[in-house]
Amino acid sequence: MPEELTETEILADAMGLLPCPMCGSEAKVSTPYGVQCVICKGCHLTISDHDGRGAIRKWNTRLPIAGAHGWKLVPVVPTSAMRLAGKRCDKTELRIYQAMVNAAP
Known part of the structure; x- marks a missing residue:
């Protein structure tokens, strides 16, 4: 039976996740201890927020x-x-x- 997607994973699919700003690797969403996080699969840079949309928005925000x-x-x-x-x-x-x-x- 396939694993159900969390709300944050569904948001990440809809909004898209940019590559890691530090190493360029792919990112994933995670919810350790109830905290919404976006984590780099390469260097493990982590951005968190109280909700999934905020974590994704923070992750995707880059300084020019x-x-x-x-x-x-x-x-x-x-x-x-x-x-x-x-x-x-x-x-x-x-x-x-x-x-x-x-x-x-």
Whole structure:
């Protein structure tokens, strides 16, 4: 006999679950101890709420990558300009890092 779906599982099917924001793995819904949760199947990141709709909404909410204040997207591999900026600045780790980030495209 197939297992009955919980209300939160039905909501997750209807609303859809985005991949994990940390590792990109698939997520699942769970109700441990009566708490509605969305849990990553990979890294086990967990978001909970008093109801299933709230947990799913929280899970699916993402900050815009380029719009997060104080953050800047930089290449995974430093560019020539970034390496040169790091070499030219004072030799403290923070200043090298700041110079390289500022030189990023």
